[in-house]
Amino acid sequence: MPIASRRRIGVLLVLFAAAGLPAASGAADADGYLFDDSHFHLTNYVQQGTPIADYLAIMGDKVARSTLFGIPLQQTWSYENSGDFAPTYYLQTDAPLYYYSFTDAFIAMAYRSLPPAQQARLDPMITGFNPADMYGVDHIRRVLETFPGVFTGIGEFSIHKEFVSSKVAGNTATLSDPALDRILDFAAEAGLVVILHSDIDMPFAKQDQEPVYLTQMKALLKRHPKATIIWAHTGLGRVVHPPNSQAVGGGTETNPNHRAILTAMLEDPALSHVDFDISWDEVAKYAVSSPEIEKAVAELFNRYPDRFLFGTDNVAPKDQETQLRVFHLWDRIFDQLTPEASYAIRRGNYERLFDAARMKVRAWEREHVR
Numbered sequence: 001m002p003i004a005s006r007r008r009i010g011v012l013l014v015l016f017a018a019a020g021l022p023a024a025s026g027a028a029d030a031d032g033y034l035f036d037d038s039h040f041h042l043t044n045y046v047q048q049g050t051p052i053a054d055y056l057a058i059m060g061d062k063v064a065r066s067t068l069f070g071i072p073l074q075q076t077w078s079y080e081n082s083g084d085f086a087p088t089y090y091l092q093t094d095a096p097l098y099y100y101s102f103t104d105a106f107i108a109m110a111y112r113s114l115p116p117a118q119q120a121r122l123d124p125m126i127t128g129f130n131p132a133d134m135y136g137v138d139h140i141r142r143v144l145e146t147f148p149g150v151f152t153g154i155g156e157f158s159i160h161k162e163f164v165s166s167k168v169a170g171n172t173a174t175l176s177d178p179a180l181d182r183i184l185d186f187a188a189e190a191g192l193v194v195i196l197h198s199d200i201d202m203p204f205a206k207q208d209q210e211p212v213y214l215t216q217m218k219a220l221l222k223r224h225p226k227a228t229i230i231w232a233h234t235g236l237g238r239v240v241h242p243p244n245s246q247a248v249g250g251g252t253e254t255n256p257n258h259r260a261i262l263t264a265m266l267e268d269p270a271l272s273h274v275d276f277d278i279s280w281d282e283v284a285k286y287a288v289s290s291p292e293i294e295k296a297v298a299e300l301f302n303r304y305p306d307r308f309l310f311g312t313d314n315v316a317p318k319d320q321e322t323q324l325r326v327f328h329l330w331d332r333i334f335d336q337l338t339p340e341a342s343y344a345i346r347r348g349n350y351e352r353l354f355d356a357a358r359m360k361v362r363a364w365e366r367e368h369v370r
Contacts, residue, residue, distance in 0.1 A: 029343065033064035035327055036350035039156060039195065039232060039279035039311025042107065043070040046077075046088050047100060049316035052110040056118050058320045065121050065350060067195070067311070068111065070103035072127040072157055073168065096169045101128035101139060108147040123152035123354045125195065129183070131157055132173040137182045144190065148365040152357045154187055155195030155232070160213055162203045162237045175216040181223060188226035191360020193353055195277070200235030200261070201243055211235075211243045214261065222270050228353060230309065233283045234262060234276045242286050258286075259300055266304045275349065279311030284329040298336035305341035309349045 028034050037059075043049030047070065050058070059066060077086050078095035087093040104126050111124045126143050129136040140154060158164060159173045159180065166172075173180070175198060187194045201211035213235075221229060236242060242258030265271050278287070287297045301308055312326040334342050 028062075029347070031064070032061050033347070034062050034324070035310050035346040036064050037066040037312050037314075038230065038277050038309040038350050039313045040066050040068060041071055041156075041313070041315040042068055042110070043103065044088055044315050045071050045073060045075040045090055045097070046086075047071070047074060047103065047106070048088070050318070052113060055317075056114070056121070058317060058323050059121065060320055062320060062324060064347060065123065065354070067125055067153075067354075068107060068122045069125040069127045069156060070100075070107055071315070072099055072103060072129070073097040073164070074100035090164055090167060094167075097164065097167045098169045099128065099130045104128040104143045104151075105147075108143075108150045111150055112147075123193075123358070124150050125156070126151050126154045126192075127157055129154075129157070130170065130173075131159060131180050131183060132171040132177055134179045134182065136179055137186045140183065140186060140192075144361070144365060145369050148369045149362065151192070152354055152361060153193030153195065154183070155193075155230075156197050157195075159196065159198040160202075161197055162199055162240050175213065175220045180220070184220075184224040184227045184229070187228075188224060190364040191228075191357055193357040194227055194229045195232055196229060197232040198235065199237050199240045200258075201240050203237075203239045205240070205243070207244050211261070218265065218271070221274050225270065225273055228273060228275075228357065230275045230277050230353075232277050233280050233313070234258070234278065236280075236283050236286060238282045259296060262300065263304075266307055275307050275309060275353065277309045277311045278330070278345075279313035279326070281313070281326045281329060284326060287333060288329060294333050295336065298333050301333070301337055301345060302341045305338070305344040306349060308345045309353075310346050 041049070042052065042055060049070070073090075075087050075090055075093065075097055076095040078093065081095045082093045085092075087095070090097060107124050111119060111122060114122075126140050129139040144151060159175055184194065186192075198213060198217055200214055200217065202213075205212065217231075217235070236258070243261065244257050262276065265274065278284075286293070288294055310327070310330070312323060314323055314326065317323045334346070337345070
């Protein structure tokens with residue numbers, strides 16, 4: 001290699017290190033951290049989880065920042081359904097789920113138990129509201145008033161979710177419900193980041209038609225241009241896979257049209273307030289399903305590096321190895337990213353969005369909370 005070329009590379013490495021960027025896309029940053037976690041559940045579907053001090057130890061020197069939320073739904077233990085078997089997950093029983101609002105108080109008290117330096121690494125989120133209830137927004141407001149200085153956003157909360165929506169007691173949440181509009185209006189007013197789970201399609205959908213919820217989802221997002229919204233999992237799920245629909249676009253490679261959908265949304269100025277998280281191992285399985293898909297996903301990330309956030313979607317992990325497992329599923333894709341894109345998706349976008357939300361929510365609280 002010519003001396004001049006080596007010098008240019010050396011200068012770039014110095015600049016990346018000074019900016020906190022990795023020299024190699026999949027490597028740790030200059031401060032040793034791998035990522036910020038934009039999607040993390042401290043507790044599970046029966047409100048059990050990792051003690052908050054243990055979670056800080058799990059984050060350790062690998063996870064710089066993390067969202068912090070529970071599960072807004074409680075799984076019923078119906079003796080008539082499962083007998084002495086106590087279900088801890090929604091797929092383990094046919095018994096219904098119900099909204100468990102105490103989760104927000106639990107998260108707030110856990111956060112408040114930490115010293116300020118550890119609190120600074122966490123962004124608690126409000127989840128214990130019913131998005132199909134016109135009073136749902138009042139719950140969010142009361143939580144901010146009761147626990148000022150704690151919360152940064154709302155979510156993850158779900159509208160359409162495979163195998164879950166049909167189990168929730170009461171009215172079914174929809175993307176066109178005025179109750180949801182009230183919630184997103186308030187999120188914009190207070191500066192709260194919104195993490196919204198809504199599947200792009202129904203489970204086991206046909207592949208020759210547009211995803212059934214796509215039009216409604218885009219309409220909802222466009223109705224709330226002042227809200228900062230993160231679409232969880234890019235709309236995918238365990239069986240809600242990347243759509244491959246002739247109605248959306250052509251192509252011969254596997255699952256081309258989900259990327260076409262995302263590209264169209266990313267290029268739409270009316271959706272510039274919307275970002276996408278790539279959390280959950282079930283989502284990673286699609287992205288790493290073949291070298292061709294990995295390359296295409298990396299190209300999408302390199303093209304729009306400021307619109308994606310990494311998250312684990314882990315639920316109450318027991319150790320650091322468990323916490324890092326989902327991250328390393330993306331290693332081959334991260335290795336194909338530019339250093340700038342890698343840093344943005346792993347950390348930069350999180351810190352930009354959540355730092356701005358902290359400032360806005362604290363300002364709202366100073367004006368409205370006595």
